[in-house]
Amino acid sequence: GENVEQHPSTLSVQEGDSAVIKCTYSDSASNYFPWYKQELGKRPQLIIDIRSNVGEKKDQRIAVTLNKTAKHFSLHITETQPEDSAVYFCAASNLAGGTSYGKLTFGQGTILTVHP
Amino acid sequence: DAGVTQSPTHLIKTRGQQVTLRCSPKSGHDTVSWYQQALGQGPQFIFQYYEEEERQRGNFPDRFSGHQFPNYSSELNVNALLLGDSALYLCASSFAKGTSPTYEQYFGPGTRLTVT
DSSP states (O other), X not given: OOOEEEXXXXXXXXXXXXXXXXXXXXXXXXXXXXEEEEOTTSOOEEEEEEXXXXXXXXXXXXXXXXXXXXXXXXXXXXXXXXXXXXEEEEEEBBTTOSTTBTOXXXXXXXXXXXXX | OOOXXXXXSEEEEOTTOOEEEXXXXXXXXXXXXXXXXXXXXXXXXXXXXXXXXXXXXXXXXTTEEEEEOTTSOEEEEEOSOOGGGOEEEEEEEXXXXXXXXXXXXXXXXXXXXXXX
C-alpha cells in the first residue's frame, strides 16, 4: 500500500521567513495530494491540494509543488505569521480507482512554530 | 451551510465495552470516511462508505465496523475496546457522484475516545 514520509517533524521560523515542508510517497498510482493544517484540539482543515496533472499550485502565501518522477511534493509558506503555527499534514490518494481509491494516506505531521 | 458534524465530542469507556460514534456529512456530500488519529500522529484510514456500502477499508480489525444511512450520515462501531483504541476519531465527507465529483475530504471536529 501507499506510504507517505514527511519531513521535518518540527520546524521553527521567525515571522516573515519562509517555511518548507517535504513529503515523499511510494505508490506511483497516487494522483491527488492535499495538505491539511490542524490547530491544537481542532479538526484538520484543507489548505491546498494538487493533482498529478500539474506541477505547481499557488494560493496567496501558500504553494505546493509536485515532482512525479521523484515522487515527492512540498508545501511552501511565504511571509509566515504567528497564526500559521500549527501541525501540517501531507496526504496522498488515488482518484483513478484501484485499492487506494478514496483513501487518504497521511504523513506523520510537521509542527510549525512561527516566532513573532 | 452546515459542515461535517460528529457526536459525541468526548467519550470515556472501559476495556471490553462497545462504542458507537456518529457523523453527519457536509450538505451535498454523499461519501463518508473514518480516520483514527492517535496523539502526535497523522490520521489513519479506517474505512469509507458510499451508497450505504463499505467501499474501502484500511488495516483495522473486524472489531471496527460501520454503517451509512440513506441520508448519508454514518456510524462507526468499535467492539471489545482495547486501551490502544484511545484516540481522536475523525469523520470526513466528500462528494463522489455525478459528472463533477469533488474528492476533497472535509473533516469533522472528531470524537475523543478514552478507554480505561
